[in-house]
Amino acid sequence: MKAAVATWPQADKQARFATLQQEAANTTNPLQYAKVQILNGYMLDTNVTITYFCIMGLFVYFMARLRVAFPKLILVQVVASIVTVIYLNAAPLLPTFDGTVAKVIVIPCSVAAGIGLVCNILVFPTSSTSEALDGMRDILALMPEFLDACVLGLKHPALDMSEAKLTGLQTKVLSTYKLLGPLFRLLPIDLSVGRWGSDDLSTLNEPFRRLTMNFIALTDLYRQNQVRKETSIDALNRTRAGNGESNSDQRTVELGQHHIDRAVDFHVRSNYPSRNILIKECIQSLVNPGEHLIEACKESLQAISETLNQAHALRKNPGRLDMQQRHAAVRSKLYEQRDIFMTSTSRSLPEISRKVFDEDGLLRGETGIISSFTGLMPGILLQEHLSRLADAIAQVLTRIVQLEGMRTKIRVWFPSRLIALLRWIGHEASLHPKCQTQDA
Numbered sequence: 001m002k003a004a005v006a007t008w009p010q011a012d013k014q015a016r017f018a019t020l021q022q023e024a025a026n027t028t029n030p031l032q033y034a035k036v037q038i039l040n041g042y043m044l045d046t047n048v049t050i051t052y053f054c055i056m057g058l059f060v061y062f063m064a065r066l067r068v069a070f071p072k073l074i075l076v077q078v079v080a081s082i083v084t085v086i087y088l089n090a091a092p093l094l095p096t097f098d099g100t101v102a103k104v105i106v107i108p109c110s111v112a113a114g115i116g117l118v119c120n121i122l123v124f125p126t127s128s129t130s131e132a133l134d135g136m137r138d139i140l141a142l143m144p145e146f147l148d149a150c151v152l153g154l155k156h157p158a159l160d161m162s163e164a165k166l167t168g169l170q171t172k173v174l175s176t177y178k179l180l181g182p183l184f185r186l187l188p189i190d191l192s193v194g195r196w197g198s199d200d201l202s203t204l205n206e207p208f209r210r211l212t213m214n215f216i217a218l219t220d221l222y223r224q225n226q227v228r229k230e231t232s233i234d235a236l237n238r239t240r241a242g243n244g245e246s247n248s249d250q251r252t253v254e255l256g257q258h259h260i261d262r263a264v265d266f267h268v269r270s271n272y273p274s275r276n277i278l279i280k281e282c283i284q285s286l287v288n289p290g291e292h293l294i295e296a297c298k299e300s301l302q303a304i305s306e307t308l309n310q311a312h313a314l315r316k317n318p319g320r321l322d323m324q325q326r327h328a329a330v331r332s333k334l335y336e337q338r339d340i341f342m343t344s345t346s347r348s349l350p351e352i353s354r355k356v357f358d359e360d361g362l363l364r365g366e367t368g369i370i371s372s373f374t375g376l377m378p379g380i381l382l383q384e385h386l387s388r389l390a391d392a393i394a395q396v397l398t399r400i401v402q403l404e405g406m407r408t409k410i411r412v413w414f415p416s417r418l419i420a421l422l423r424w425i426g427h428e429a430s431l432h433p434k435c436q437t438q439d440a
Contacts, residue, residue, distance in 0.1 A: 002097045004051035013095060016043060041093055049092040056088045072424065127192040129201055129413070132183040133308045136208060139176050140305045142169060143215055147294045150386075153222070154287045157280060163230070166223040170216055177212050188417035194312035197413035200403055201311075207399055211392040218385040225378070282379025285348035289341040290382075293390055296330075296337040300393045303327040307400045316410075324404045331397045338390040345383045 020042060024030035060081065067077040086104065091097075146169060153159060184205050187198035307327065310317055317323070 004048050004055060004091075005095075005097050007047040007051050008045045008095075012045070013043075017095070038095070039093055043095045044092060052088060052092050056084050060084055128183050128186040128190040129192040129194065129196070129198055130312050132180055132187065132201055133311055135176055135180045135183065136204070137305050137308050139173055139208075139212060140301050140308075142173055142176075143301055144298050146215075146219060147298055150218075150222075151291050151294050154283060154290050157283045160226055160229070161222050163223055163226045166219050166226070170219055170223070173212060173216060173219075177209075180208075189415045190413075191415055192312065192413045193410065194413070195407040195410055196311040196403060197407075197416070199416050200407060203403075204396065204399055207392070207395045211389075211396050214385070214389045214392045218389055221381055221385050278376060279378050282376055283382070286345060286379060286382060286386075289337075289344040290386060293337045293341040293386060296334045297390055297393050299330050300334045300397050303330045304393075304397055304400055307404060311403075311407075320404075320408070324401065327397070327404065328401050331394065331401055334390060334394050334397065338387065338394065341383075341390070342387055345379075 020034055020037060021030075023037070024033045027033040063077045063080040067073055082105065149161060153161065184202065187202055190198045192198065303326070306323070310320075310323070
């Protein structure tokens with residue numbers, strides 16, 4: 001950098017200084033005027049600017065070669081490029097070399113890091129791991145109430161769930177789960193204290209995602225059923241009103257009338273006694289095994305939430321072994337109830353389906369109505385979604401029980417990404433003498 005300033009002849013520099021001093025002498029604040037003029041480019045010189053540009057270009061080239069040779073140093077190359085831009089924009093304006101030009105980014109970054117450290121220690125004594133655990137518990141807390149409603153719906157099929165409440169539940173679950181994304185991405189650089197480390201929590205990311213998606217799918221099954229029912233009833237009422245107007249020759253055709261007529265036609269043709277009886281029988285076949293399965297799911301969710309609460313507790317838990325054994329028993333019960341549910345429903349649903357198919361395996365039907373096979377669909381879909389939700393809960397609980405057995409002590413967990421970087425540096429240093437020996 002000093003070489004770039006040295007390319008400006010001393011005589012030309014002094015002459016430019018003298019001119020600037022004469023102009024500044026005619027102002028009320030000569031020093032301030034001189035600073036403003038220098039930063040506006042009054043002391044720019046072509047030789048100095050070209051030399052700076054060449055030096056910065058050579059520096060960027062070497063940093064690019066370094067990144068190619070060591071791809072893990074990408075952040076070093078990014079910071080070097082930022083510093084290069086600052087020097088290239090500011091250094092040619094100054095008549096002398098100033099090595100503190102880059103402080104415009106060093107000072108703000110240092111202040112931000114200091115504020116973050118103080119906040120983490122004094123104001124917000126938490127970590128990304130703790131925040132992720134709290135977010136997962138918040139999602140689990142929203143599930144038992146809906147599962148209770150599912151049991152009530154199995155016992156009383158005529159009862160309807162509120163579409164607005166189902167939509168609100170889905171919004172809460174998805175918004176809370178969305179907040180977990182940035183937290184899981186920060187886990188590799190997180191410093192925490194507890195029984196579980198960031199790597200342990202990262203292994204729960206995929207199982208917990210499946211649990212959330214299967215829960216949303218189950219709620220959406222009830223919501224879509226309610227939406228279709230309300231839409232069909234509304235279309236039927238509007239068409240009846242339209243028929244009344246047609247008798248008086250005052251019917252007006254609305255936008256989408258053909259779609260409304262088709263929806264009403266499907267609703268009328270599919271709403272017949274035999275189909276409704278099939279739906280009731282399918283749901284009734286799920287009541288007893290489904291109630292026990294849902295109860296096992298609720299116990300498993302409570303066990304998962306209890307373990308997540310103890311994962312970063314800083315006090316010893318004298319009943320840890322008993323809790324682990326209890327959670328293992330809950331997991332076994334969940335698997336058992338899931339198998340019973342699948343076995344029971346797999347026997348009862350085919351028995352009901354015999355009313356739908358004839359001796360030749362063809363669908364029974366009557367002229368002018370929708371096939372009675374649609375009466376089996378609510379039971380089949382509910383069986384599928386409940387079994388998938390139970391499987392997802394079982395996967396999370398299995399990993400939870402494994403972590404309970406592996407992580408028994410409270411310790412400090414350093415950032416795994418930093419540890420991996422230090423190991424990589426040490427690995428490269430240990431390999432370097434061998435490479436030299438091979439080259440020799």
